[in-house]
Amino acid sequence: MSQKYERIVVVGGGSAGWMTAAALVTGLKGRATVEVVESEEIGIIGVGEATFPSIRNYNQLIGIDEAEFLRATTGSYKLGIHFCDWLEVGRDYFHTFGHFGNLYGSQTLWAQHRRLGLTEPLGLQCVPTVMAMKGRFVLPSEQQEFKYAYHFDAVQYAAFLRKLALQRGARHTLGRIVDVSRHADGNVAALQLDDGRRIEGDLFVDCSGFRSLLLGGTLAEPFVDFSHWLPVDGAWACPTERAGEELTPYTRATALEGGWAWRIPLQNRTGHGHVFSSRFIDVDRARDQLLAQLDGKPVAEPRLLRFKTGHRRRFWVDNVIAIGLSSGFLEPLESTSIYLVQDAIARLMVLLTAGRPLHENDRALFNEGAVRRFSRIRDFIILHYCLTRRRDSELWRHVSSMALPETLNFRMELWRRYGVLHEYDEEGFDATSWLAVHAGMDHWPEREDPVFAEVPPELAASALRDRRAAIAASVERMPPHHRLLQQVLGR
Template sequence: MTQKFDRIVVVGGGSAGWMTAMALVTGLKGRVNVEVVESEEIGIVGVGEATFPSIRHYNQLVGIDETEFLRATNGTYKLGIRFCDWLEVGRDYFHTFGHFGNLFGSQTLWAQYRRMGLAEPLGLQCVPTVMAMQGRFALPSEQDQFKYAYHFDAVRYAAFLRQLAMQRGARHTQGRIVDVVRRADGGVAAVQLDDGRRVEGDIFVDCSGFRSLLLGGALQEPFVDFSHWLPVDGAWACPTERVGEELAPYTQATALEGGWAWRIPLQNRTGHGHVFASRFIDPERAREQLLARLDGKPVAEPRLLRFTTGHRQRFWVNNVIAIGLSSGFLEPLESTSIYLIQDGISRLMTMLTAGRPLDENDRALFNDGSVRRFARIRDFIILHYCLTRRRDSELWRHVATMELPETLAFRMELWRRYGVLHEYDEEGFDATSWLAIHAGMEHWPERNDPVFAEIPPERALQALQGRRNAIAASVARMPLHHQMLGQVLR
């Protein structure tokens, strides 16, 4: 079955819906009618968003100016995530968007650290990690090349994109969907609104959030459950007033008794939340733990979100494509929600801009690639849990002893035995990110490649100290994060 398309209907707004609409009207340049159906009665999940560097690529592709974006969304810069109490209570480490240098080869830096028994963090060899530790920020230069991302208000981002997308030709229809009209071949012909209007389309993009109104609801696509490995199933979210002038240029994730707490700094407020597993902690106790951690006056009551980690078995069925939470959800530990939206949009645009009718091969490629992407990110998130030394609560005892997905167990064995950072296709995180977690959790290979011993220890130490000192000197000249942000916004 092939599909031609002249009308694309996006069901649902929020970040997923308006990022999709923005990409469609920009990439297809008016060749297709794009209509977003959104109900003001149905709230969006937006609780303040942390991202990783791919968001900059999306903004650039659709022609969004960085300064305008930061102003519109109360955005701040993000250099990575600070993980507190994950290895042990009282220990922390950074996962940042930089590299660790190429000292004597691509993978020898960690080997020299281990061989010489250096106690200092590996992150001291990484420019954005040192920047984050000191609360500083500067845009990358020819001398200091690194990636960065943002924190921003997801509700304001959706509104910003809606305005731009409508200026470029997207149609915005407000109304609550009460029925889905099916075609004879099982696809979707139209959605019926509560006021009697009917919105027809050739392709429907389901951005309806956790409800998955079209793919999970009308088409009844099965769900692949990851909760055995990622047991968190709820989150309390609570914004607070911003305290003090300084802004941390990173997200903070602190491991707690039954889950972990996030802290996301924006220009005007700070986002706080507690992601928890109800199997291991009562939701009300999780709420109390969140409120006890707030570092400012709450500006709203804590809001409870419920979810199951996993994804729909297929992401594209007949003429319905799910993007965002309607396709699946991986807990927000590594800020992947916006990335997975962007990844789905990228796959969709590749198909739609090919200039030919869509067929089963297109759908199969989209589905297979999306399934693998979810699996790779799932494994990366599990890595944070399974390496813990904590045994002080039921959750941490469970994740430290659970059976791992075969793909993760294999790559961990390669690392443990041989120091090889194995990569599959459809990776969400590169080898540098995997190294940051292994190093932060003090999970080192059992032995080093003998060739490392050919480098005299004094030479290796001199190189490490030289790089560390050069990074420290460079970062010391950079402005504090809030100073740099103020300069950009002015």
């Protein structure tokens, strides 16, 4: 049966809800009404948010000025993630949004680096990695191309998007949902609010967070559990005053006894948190370990969040589509929460702007793609854990010996045996990102392609040396991150 949606109801605000609403009112251009229903009684999970470069595409598509966005969200720039103590205590590496030279062909940079037995980090051959290490930042240009993302306050971002969406025609209804009525065919007909109002719609977008009010609650869609691979199930979050003038252009993820701690620098404060597994560490001990990581005075008491990694079996059922935490959750190790929201919105917008009624196979293709995206990102996050050499706590012994998903096993085998960075469809991270983790975790192929030896060692060494020197000299001329940010903000 085909369907056309002229009344779209978004259930829940927050980043997911208002990102969805802003995209819908902008892209549909009045072809459907968009109404956001949210309750003031339900809190928003407001922590310092680190993002993926694709957030820039979203902002540009809906017409957000970068400087205005950064001012409204107390945001800063992000070049990647600094991983500390993941391979071993005292070892670190960067996963940045740059590249390491050509990944294919006889001049493959990483292969020559490995072949020569260089002990220096491969990241010295990557412009944004060196920028991050030096605390420098410039906006990309034709001469210096690279990707970047942001750190920002998620609550402020939601408020910023709410204002934009309302200006463009979205409706905003405050009220607590007490009942959901359905048609005889199972589709949701309307939401009943506690004050007696009834909100009808043709399509309902569930952005109700972990509660998953419609998809998980009303429709009882089963949950696909990833916790046997990703056992973290809680997080302590605590903001602190900003320490010092320097503003690092990267997120930091430090491996701890039972999980890992994040550090996200904003203009006016620093977001800190500890993602942990209650199977391997006591909740109170996890809190103490977070407090030991703080590098500034706390501005609020630590807050405990609970979650389960995985996703709903289907993301779109009947006339309900879940976006954000209501559809599933992957731990924020690689800052993919906002990316997954954006990915779902993009899939939805393609269908809604196709100019035709939607059919059941459209929903099926949406679901298949979304499931694969979650699985691909799941595998990438597991990669960070399974390559560890740490055996100093129960968590690290567990993740170093656990059975892996077959999709991850296969691509790791290809890399280990032949140096092939295999890519599937619906990838969240490209081959460069996989290489950054393999290199950072000192995980290299067992054999080299013989064609690499066609490049004389002295020529390869000279090329690597010259590239490293050129990058270092270029970065040295760049301004510190905080100064560049002040210029962009007009201060």
